[in-house]
Structures are given as C-alpha cells and as structure tokens.
Amino acid sequence: MTTVSDQPTSASSTVGRRRSTTEIEQDTPQWRKVLTSDPAARVTSLLAFVLFWVVVSALFDRVPGPVAVWTSLVDEFSRGEVFGNFGSTLYRFGVGVALATVVGVAVGVLMGLSQLSRAFLESPVLVALSIPAIIWAFLTVMWFGFGDTGPIITTFLTSVPFVIVNVAQGVRGVSRDLRDMSATYDVPMGRRVRDLVLPAVTGYIAAGVRFAIIIGWNGVLLAEWFGGGGGVGYRARFWYDANRYAGFAAWVVLFVGFIVLLDRFVLDKAIQRSFRWRDAR
Amino acid sequence: MAVLTVTNLSKTFNLGTARESRILDDISFEVSGQTFVSIVGPSGCGKSTLLNIISGVEEHTSGDITLTSDAGGPARMGYVFQDPRLLPWRSVMKNMMYVQDDQSRDTVARAERYLDMVGLKKNADFYPGQLSGGMQQRVGIARAFAVEPDLLLMDEPFSHLDAITARGLREQLQDIWAQSKKTVVFVTHDVVEAVELSDRIIVLQPGGLIYEDITIDLPRPRRQSDKAVATLQADVLARLETLKAMAAAEPVAEPVA
Incomplete structure (x- = not known):
C-alpha cells in the first residue's frame, strides 16, 4: 500500500531542491x-x-622520438629542402582536392536529383571507392610519368568518390516539403540548386571535403613516393631508403600538422560561417 | 480573371496485389475568378490530395484540370501550406524572392508591400528561426500573394496555430484578399473558418465525392461575432454532422480490386 503525505521529509527538503544555473x-x-x-x-x-x-x-629502437623528429625537421629546414618540396606537394594536393570538390559536388547533386543519373553512375562510383590510393598512384605514374600531373590525378581520383557519395546522400535527404514548395512555385532549377539544395547539403559537402583531404593526402604522398619529382612523399621516401626513420617521420608529421591546422582554422571556420543561420535565434 | 475547371477528376492509389484505394471519385466543379472557395469534409476525404493535384505536386489518375487566365501566358499559382515551408538558411526577404519569376526592383517592392500588409516589413532581414510560428505562417501567406497568382491554393494554413493567432491571421487574410481579389481554393476541416472566409463551400464526403456545394452570400468583412455568420456556421455544421452520421452508417468502401 502506498501512503501519500503532505508532510515534507528531511530528505525531500535537502535533496529535492534543484539549483539554478547561476548558482551552479x-x-x-x-x-x-x-x-x-x-x-x-x-x-x-x-x-x-x-x-x-x-x-x-x-621502448622501440625503430620508433624515432619527438626530439629526434624535431631535430631532423630543423635540419631539413637548414638544408633548404622544406619550402620547395612542401610547396610542390601543397600545390598538387590543393589542385587535386579542389577538383575533387567541384566535380564531386556537381556529380553528387546530379545523382541526388536524378534517378536516371543515379542508376547510371552508382556502379562506377562504387568501383572507384573500392580502388585503393596505391593502385591509382601506380597507374598515374605509368600514365603520366614524373611531374605534377600524376600526384594531382591520384589525389583527385582517390578523393572524388567520397565527395560524390556524401553529397548524393545529402541531396536525397533534402526536405520533401521544401522540394514540393519549389515545384509548386515553379522555381527555376538553377535557383533551387543554389538556394535549396546546396545550403541543405552543406554538412554533407563538409564531410565529403574532410574525407577528400584525408584520403587525398594519402594519394599525393603515394604518387610522390613512387613517382619521384620532389615533394613530401619523395623526401619521406629518401629518408626511408636511407634507413633514417626520424627524417621520414619529420615529413609525415609536418604534413599531418598542416592537415590538422587546415581542418581547424579553415574548414571549421567555413562550416561555422555557413551554419550561422542556425545560431540566429 | 482566372477560372479553374475540374472535370471528372479521379485519383486512386495502387495498394499492390491488384488492389487500389480511390481517394477522389469523378468529381467536377468550376471556380470562377475572384472567388474564395473552401473545400471541407472529414479527415481522409481527399481535400489535400485534391489541392496537391491542382498544384501539380501529385498526378491524377483520370479527368481534366484547366486553369485559364485572361492575361494570357501560363497561369501562375501560389500555395500556402499547413506549415510555412520557408528556407531556414535564407532571410525572410530572400524567401519572398525565392519564388518570384523575376528579381527586378518592382518585384522586390511588391514583396515588401505584401510583407508590410502582414506586418513583417521590419523583419525582412530575419531568419525564419528568429520568428514565431504565427509570424512564419504570415511570411508564407505574404509569399503566396506576392507572386500575384492567378490561383491561390491554401491547405489548412491555420491548423498548426493557436486559436488567437489563427483568428488574427484569418482577419488579416480577409483584408488582403479584399484588396487583391485573387481566386482562392482553401482547404480546411474547420467549418467556422470556411464560413467566415468563403463565397462558396464545397463539402467532400469520404470516398472522394462532392456531397454539397453551398453558396455563401453574406457581407464582408465577416467576424465570428456576426449573428448571420454564426447562424450559417451552425447550419453548415449540422449538415456536416448528417454527413458524418451517414459515413458512420455506411463505412467507406473497401479498396476496389
């Protein structure tokens, strides 16, 4: 049997009171x-x-410590190797990722909006997704030889399927109500893409570009590793072949550091800016 | 002046395994220009489906729909939905302009004029998320009028709002309509609302047939407190009660094979 009483117990007078956020x-x-x-x-x-x-x-001899890596990096700076090689890689990586973003968003939007395009492109995109970066690196070295083209194409080919898949997924999820509204008012397709679809899939584009950056940097590094012609991958391989793991790790750390800073200070800020309407309450 | 003609319109949904459900059954009616027509009826009688078919969002199975305009050229439609359906990432003004054919200065001025009519000109730069539900619906109404439609479709536009806000918006709608005199097809389940706003009420019955077509000849503006309005509301309500009783006695036909 349950007894209900209006007499406060000593427990309820102390435990029952909830503090305000100001007090906390x-x-x-x-x-x-x-x-x-x-x-x-x-x-x-x-x-x-x-x-x-x-x-x-x-604990392990073959893992260079932070101090050894830092020293190798400083040595590379003093030898004048960093700016030229890092600049080459940055250029190849930047062009490859930019191409992947533009092409990936365009194809992703097309696949998201048109059932016929999806049926036509779904299988090739799936195949491209499953091809590892190292295969593209080998192929582009064979096709384009040494120079910028191989690493750029490798970066593009490894990263573009991820942008396409993300954007197509996002476009398919665009509000049916808003699409019906646009159809009812006969809004031109270009304006629908610009004002409805692209803002709605901003998060998916950002996720796609993040993937493109992560996957693309694998691609550019491998293409430079096998294709030579300078760059971060080329220098990393130089030290690897020389059995100097600290030198190898220094280049990897340099590029990873750059990717982290790019993500935090450029991509993050761009995403925040594109979502500022959410904070406007 | 725009004229909407619906002739022998039917809509069936395929339920698979050779079964189908009939939503609208061979209905015909005409809405002449500058008329405010309400479609009422119990839930599931096909009111919203009818509006979606007229707007082109849904396909119809058979029959014919024509919308003719004296102005020539393709007829323009406006649509006020149950919810405002605004782009959350665009300001109020950009939402108004999103549906406009041309983006000229005259069109901007027209959009501003309609925003002013619903009392939201000062909120033109706000995002929809910064407005209340009632204010967002007012933007939806202003947007529909601002395209200067030959035919304006409204699908229970006040059903998601509280009673006081809905009453205020109904009065505002009457004022705007009195100035613009657009041809309106208004779907509602609220008979009180239909009588207050309409020149004519088409009552649909379950199974998608027209049960009654009632002409309302009362002076405007109408308010719920008007005796004649209240009397007519009671009369239409009584007729709907009869329809409900009939529907209860003869349940909706099973899907036809």
Missing part, C-alpha cells in the same frame, strides 16, 4: 572551470599523445 556557475571554483574547458581538453589530448610517443620511442 557561482559555486564552481575557477580552477575547475579551466580544467573542464574545451581548450584544456585539446591541450591534454595533445600532451597525452606526445607522452605516448615518448614512451613508445623509448
């Missing part, structure tokens, strides 16, 4: 606010990784 804010010590902030989490994550790296390098 006032009662939280400053050190705790700093330690539980986002920047603190990021710094802690970075420090944890460096610590892990130090430990692993101390």
